[in-house]
Amino acid sequence: MFLLLSYIFFCVHRTGLFTPDMAFEAIVKKQIVKLKGPCLKSVDLVMQELINTVKKCTKKLATYPRLCEETERIVAGYIREREEKTKDQVLLLIDIQVSYINTNHEDFIGFAKNVYKDYRFLELACDSQEEVDSWKASLLRAGVYPDKSSTENDENGQADNFSMDPQLERQVETIRNLVDSYMSIINKCIRDLIPKTIMHLMINNVKEFINAELLAHLYSSEDQNTLMEESAEQAQRRDEMLRMYQALKEALAIIGDISTSTVSTPAPPPVDDSWLQHARRSPPPSPSAQRRPTLNNPPTRPLSGRGPAPAIPSPGPQSGAPPVPFRPGPLPPFPSGGEALGGPPQVPSRPTRAPPSVPSRRPPPSPTRPTVIRPLDSSMLD
Template sequence: MDPQLERQVETIRNLVDSYMSIINKCIRDLIPKTIMHLMINNVKDFINSELLAQLYSSEDQNTLMEESAEQAQRRDEMLRMYQALKEALGIIGDISTATTFTPAPPPVDDSWIQRSRRSPPPSPTTQRRPTLSTPLTRPASSRGPAPAIPSPGPHSGAPPVPFRPGPLPPFPSSSSSSSDWFGAPPQVPSRPTRAPPSVPRRPPPAVPGRPP
């Protein structure tokens, strides 16, 4: 047999096999699709034309038209929700149309209150002692601890100024008098509802070589 003829026969056989495989594959793909298409179309036609007639003929019409308890409860809930939403929308509309907006006033500057809380109020000015003709020198190391401030009474306006005793000054010379050495006592400011405490007077110390 001619080799060229054999090659042609082999080529034709391969082409026929390929064609038949393609045909078989297309048929296997189209048959399920065709069956589903026919079923869906037939069911659609049956629903549109004969379903209602079959239902009404097989069952009692009164039973079919009766509403179930679950559907009635759901329908009542939907109606109540609709009414509540309708009333809420009406109230919101009344508020938005009838309410007038007033701008808020500017904030109050209360920084002075904070400053007054941080800094204590100044004490009333007291009268200073009159200056002596001869300055007295007091050693700083001999000053004792300050006495406790007495608590004010319920009717007093402010606590009284405490009297702070100090050490005795050095003895003056014999030429100075006792009045110059002691000077005038300090004046305690008067209070509106409480009498000022009395300032005790100290006797002058004995001067050596001087008769009392």
């Protein structure tokens, strides 16, 4: 950049005390022309994104393949037409910026702020060496370099003298600052205008075309019957859905007939098993305590001709058969004389284990009345 500015400045250099503006304009125009490539690239990217969006939207028309293809063809063709017009407008904006370099822009630093006089020598008067060094450092930072001796110029050659000329370097630095200031203005303007141009000439215009003119183009392109032809997959899917609908309809009719002809009976009430739970919680009492009381004197058969009847053996601990457990029933009458049998018998609860088997016992012989033979009455004989 420095060499380019140096050669341009050397070619357009004219007499005068100010920096020539021709070098500034030549550099600025070349930099502006380089913006055409990025601007056109942005238009291409927007166009490609629009086409991708159209393809995504037309996928919803996959049921009608011909309609989908025709819609995509019409919209894509219109987008390409708007692309050409947008590119022409972008190039026109770049040419407008190149046609005139506005150095009076409010954001431009301007030549008036960069005017300097072509003094060859400066005289300094300082009291100490430190002040001299400080002034030299400040002048070097400002672009003022000390003059070289003739011996150094002879050794370095004419090319080095041209490249290290303090005046040329100062002017090149000035041109660089001016170019940077003006190009920042151009970049700001281009970044603002190019998106607006693309939005107006491409995106908004395509939206209006789809809303207002796409339907008319579809009607005028082909026969509407051919556009609305379904694909083979969609027709097969529709037939399957119709068959499924008929099958479900018949199934519902059969279920309805069964529901109306079936007679149902109410379920029986639940069984009350609270007593079983109570028996599980409380252990059963001993069977010996619930044994039915026995009489001291069991009834005997009256005397007859056959002899005395055998007495009923009383159960004892040496008896082979176990006692019969008492089952709940009506309470026996209490014996006379106020003697109680120890209170009413307790009702045993059913144990969880299997009940013991009841051994068979032959019942005792019941006592019989003596037979009395009476003589027949004579009246009865008559």
